[in-house]
Amino acid sequence: MTDNGWMSLILPGVLVAPGLVESSDFRTEVGTEVPLALEIYCRHRARVSNQEGRQAPVRRSADAGTADELILTGVAVPFASTCRLGGWLLEVVGIPVYVTEATAGPGVIAGVNDRDPDSDPEEPLPDRGAWVRVRGSVSVADGYVVDEVERASQRSVQRLWRVQRIERLMPTDYRSGNRRAYPQQVEAVRHTGDSSSYLLDLVAAATASTVMERV
Known part of the structure; x- marks a missing residue:
């Protein structure tokens, strides 16, 4: 999804986890710009052609069962040195996104956060410069993640984003061990004391080099 052609990138429904609000004091408001x-x-990954890769860099999942997930298409960028958190970087119109791969293990729920059976395998990681399409939930990275990813990649991975919309997911009750959340549009992310998470609609300018390739 883009705004003004390829001049900006729109990411809807980016998750802000409760811990980021409660422990890391993350705050923002609609209309503000924040790094x-x-x-x-990543629950699904596939190699795509160069031509496919230069089409829509961001879109929502069409599958009703994965409605909260986004599909990102970009270029794989391996780390310069070993990242202690694992994963790799995907450049989406010049904006780096840290990718962690879904795998089997404790806490994995079939159809919710497991790896799709038709996905490329978790390993090996994509080759440098390969065009790749990934599907999964996008979230704001915590500070310790940012520090390690920047150390391993030897580059800044933060970008300036404008907050276009905020939705608060307020926990209401528990049924069969699953927490239910009530969505509510709000003007700011605040510490509420009830373990609310938030979804942000974000807008960022694409890099100049990327824009020039497409005009």
Whole structure:
């Protein structure tokens, strides 16, 4: 999804986890610009052609069962040195997104946060410069993640984003062990004391080099 052609990138529904609000004091308001680093929990990954890669860099998942997930297409960028958190970087119109791969293990729920059976395998990681399409939930990265990813990549992964819309996911009750959340549009992210998470619609300018390739 883009705004003004390829001049800006729109990311809807970017998650701000409760811990980021409660422990890391993350705050923002609609209309403000804030430096953020983003990460995606990849449940599906596929290699695409150069031509396919230069089409829509961001779109929502069409599958009703994965409505909260985004599909990002970009270029794979390996780390310059070993990242202690694992993963790799995907450049989406020049904006780096840290990718962690879904895998089997404790806390994995089939159909919710597991790896799709038709996905490329978790390993090996994509080759440098390969065009890749990934699907998963996008979230704001915590500070310790940003520090490690920047150390391993030897570059800044934060970009300036304008907050276009904020939705608060307020926990209401628990049924069968699953927490339910009530969505509510709000003007700011604040510490509420009830473990609310938030979804942000973000807008960022694409890099000049990327824009020039497409005009």
